[in-house]
Amino acid sequence: xxxxxxxxxxxxxxxxxxxxxxxxxxxxxxxxxxxxxxxxxxxxxxxxxxxxxxxxxxxxxxxxxxxxxxxxxxxxxxxxxxxxxxxxxxxxxxxxxxxxxxxxxxxxxxxxxxxxxxxxxxxxxxxxxxxxxxxxxxxxxxxxxxxxxxxxxxxxxxxxxxxxxxxxxxxxxxxxxxxxxxxxxxxxxxxxxxxxxxxxxxxxxxxxxxxxxxxxxxxxxxxxxxxxxxxxxxxxxxxxxxxxxxxxxxxxxxxxxxxxxxxxxxxxxxxxxxxxxxxxxxxxxxxxxxxxxxxxxxxxxxxxxxxxxxxxxxxxxxxxxxxxx
Amino acid sequence: xxxxxxxxxxxxxxxxxxxxxxxxxxxxxxxxxxxxxxxxxxxxxxxxxxxxxxxxxxxxxxxxxxxxxxxxxxxxxx
Numbered sequence: 001x002x003x004x005x006x007x008x009x010x011x012x013x014x015x016x017x018x019x020x021x022x023x024x025x026x027x028x029x030x031x032x033x034x035x036x037x038x039x040x041x042x043x044x045x046x047x048x049x050x051x052x053x054x055x056x057x058x059x060x061x062x063x064x065x066x067x068x069x070x071x072x073x074x075x076x077x078x079x080x081x082x083x084x085x086x087x088x089x090x091x092x093x094x095x096x097x098x099x100x101x102x103x104x105x106x107x108x109x110x111x112x113x114x115x116x117x118x119x120x121x122x123x124x125x126x127x128x129x130x131x132x133x134x135x136x137x138x139x140x141x142x143x144x145x146x147x148x149x150x151x152x153x154x155x156x157x158x159x160x161x162x163x164x165x166x167x168x169x170x171x172x173x174x175x176x177x178x179x180x181x182x183x184x185x186x187x188x189x190x191x192x193x194x195x196x197x198x199x200x201x202x203x204x205x206x207x208x209x210x211x212x213x214x215x216x217x218x219x220x221x222x223x224x225x226x227x228x229x230x231x232x233x234x235x236x237x238x239x240x241x242x243x244x245x246x247x248x249x250x251x252x253x254x255x256x257x258x259x260x261x262x263x264x265x266x267x268x269x270x271x272x273x274x275x276x277x278x279x280x281x282x283x284x285x286x287x288x289x290x291x292x293x294x295x296x297x298x299x300x301x302x303x304x305x306x307x308x309x310x311x312x313x314x315x316x317x318x319x320x321x322x323x324x325x
Numbered sequence: 326x327x328x329x330x331x332x333x334x335x336x337x338x339x340x341x342x343x344x345x346x347x348x349x350x351x352x353x354x355x356x357x358x359x360x361x362x363x364x365x366x367x368x369x370x371x372x373x374x375x376x377x378x379x380x381x382x383x384x385x386x387x388x389x390x391x392x393x394x395x396x397x398x399x400x401x402x403x
Contacts, residue, residue, distance in 0.1 A: 057374070057388075058374040058375060059374050062374065091374070091375035091376055093334065093365065093376075094365075094368060094369075094373055094374060094375055094376050094378075095374050095375060097365075097369050098372060098373070098374040101369075101372065166366065170366070170369065191392065191395070194392060289334070292334075292365050293365070
């Protein structure tokens with residue numbers, strides 16, 4: 001699909017008198033090819049998500065989920081809808097409250113909340129660029145499954161009493177909010193396009209720095225360079241990567257370009273994926289936000305649960321890597 | 326007298342929205358009451374599903390960051 005881009009980048013490298021096999025030439029080639037490819041994919045995906053957002057605003061998703069209780073299928077819906085809706089982490093608290101007030105169960109709300117940051121436009125664009133659609137679909141499926149399992153376990157233990165006391169009171173006092181009827185008008189393509197460009201502008205510095213670092217590693221370090229430092233199939237590498245990632249709060253855009261290169265250089269796929277998922281899905285700033293609506297024990301439980309599932313996913317990715325890439 | 330409220334718990338986007346409206350107000354000599362609502366309990370009362378949210382005359386009118394044109398349309402609408 002992107003062969004012409006790769007050839008174009010190679011042509012440009014040769015044009016300025018470098019060999020694609022020299023360290024600098026290889027790095028430059030990687031940088032050009034990767035950044036153009038990612039920018040194109042990112043624009044496409046943000047467009048698509050903008051359209052989805054127009055037809056399915058969160059208020060509409062809430063009313064859909066509260067009306068359709070289909071023997072656990074509602075969890076599948078919640079995971080899927082969480083995956084296709086873009087939302088920024090500063091909205092997670094109002095969204096959380098909004099869902100609960102709409103009469104949605106806590107477990108379902110968690111499912112939505114977990115999947116949203118894991119499946120974001122940057123991750124999708126990046127995976128498509130680096131590893132193709134098979135891998136991307138598998139990732140999507142894995143992240144949804146993770147979120148469904150986490151939501152189910154939270155529902156199983158009936159943890160509503162672990163919400164902040166004021167929220168419990170408020171929820172008990174208010175009737176479930178009236179779901180308003182919703183009609184989507186014509187989408188405003190210009191606005192969606194502007195929004196997509198705005199997103200790109202915001203992310204671009206992170207993406208370019210990430211790709212530049214990746215390009216450097218790509219050109220100047222030998223293949224398999226990290227293998228000497230990392231026990232390849234060590235049982236501990238996945239949990240270690242997950243735990244190390246939690247205190248890191250990194251914009252996904254910066255971390256993703258490095259992944260591809262780290263994997264080329266010898267880090268097992270599942271380990272790198274676990275590191276990425278934990279970086280995006282679990283962060284201290286998010287915990288501070290959630291403190292407004294949950295007691296500490298619920299936050300700790302939520303984090304541990306997600307970390308555990310990420311570790312399982314890491315093992316899974318390590319096991320299936322040969323078939324995906 | 327129109328009242329305009331920006332709901333948000335203090336994230337970057339919320340501050341941007343507030344600034345956007347404050348600038349608009351100054352530039353167009355528009356007369357309305359502008360206030361920030363940062364307390365989550367107060368925000369909850371409006372039943373918005375995301376922040377920043379724009380509340381005009383006690384009615385939630387927009388979630389997210391509107392463009393300048395959109396903002397002008399919203400403020401002049403009623």
